[in-house]
Amino acid sequence: MATGLEHVYPRVVLHLGPVAVRDTVTTTWLLMAVLIGFGFWFRRHLSLRPGRLQNAFEALVTALLDLVAGIGGREDRRFLPLLLTLGLYITLANVVGIVPGFHPPTRDLSTPLALAVVVFGAVHVFGVRTWGLAGYLRHYLQPWYLLPIRLIEEVSRTISLSVRLFGNIMGETVLVGILVLLTPLFLPVPVELFSLFTAVIQAYIFCVLALVYLAGATQASAEDAA
C-alpha cells in the first residue's frame, strides 16, 4: 500500500478484551455523543418563538413529512424518528472526514451494512405491525410465482443499500487520497468540496430508499387487501 493512503482502510485503535475496535467505531461513538448531546441540549432550548436553528430543523421535519406523504401516499409519522436518525447520522458520518484527524466511518463496509440491517429489520417490524403477521406474510404470495424473486430482493436490496453508501464514500476517500499524493495543494480542494455534495446526496438517497422500502411493506399490501 502506498504511503498516504493508509487511512482508506479502517485502523485498529484500541482493544476491548478480545475485540479489536477500529477507528470506525470510535468515530461513530463520538458522532453518537455529539448527536445525542445536541438532541438533549436542543430539547431544552425549544421555544414557541423558534430561533434560527429551530426553524431550520422544523423545515427539515416538514420537508421529510412531505417526502413521506409523496412516496408513501399519506403522512405517516411513525417513520420519522428512524429516517431522521439515519439521515442525520449518515450526513454527519460522511462529512466528518473534513475534520483533520477523522475519517468517515461509512468508508468501512461494516457501518453501512449495520445501517442497512437496521432498515431491513424495520421494514418487517413496520410491516407486521401494520398488517399482522399473517397479513404481512400473505403479501409475499400475492402472485405466488414471484415468491423467490421477492425473497432474493429482500437480501439484494439490503446489500445494495449498504454497498452503495460504502462504495461512494470509499471511492471519494480513495480519490481524495490519490489526489493529495499527486498534487497536494490545490486540486484536492474542489474535489473535497464536491465530496461534501456527494456525502449529503448519499445520505438523502439512503433515507429515500429506506422510506421506499418501508412504504412498500406498509402500503403495497394495502392495495392487495383492498
Place this chain on the structure above:
Amino acid sequence: MTPNDPTIYITTIAVAGLGLPIGVALVAVGQGWATAKAMDAIGRQPDAQGAISRTLFVALAMLESLAIYVLVIELILLFANPLLDRFVH
C-alpha cells in the same frame, strides 16, 4: 503454473483496468438518459417537478448501485481476491 508467476497479477490488473470503464460507461449512459427524460418531463409539466425529481433520485440510486457493484468487484479482485492462493504458493 510456476510459483509466483506474475501472469495472475497481470491478468487481474488488466481485467480490472479494462472492466471498470465498460461497466461505468454503460451506467453513465443509462443515468444520462434517465436524467434527460426527467428533464423533458419537467419541461413539459413543471408542476410535477417534485414527484419527478424524487422518482429520478430513486432511479439514479438504483442505476448507480450497478456501477458500485463493479467498483466492489474490482476492489475484491485487486485487494482481496479469494482465489489468489490457488495460483500463488
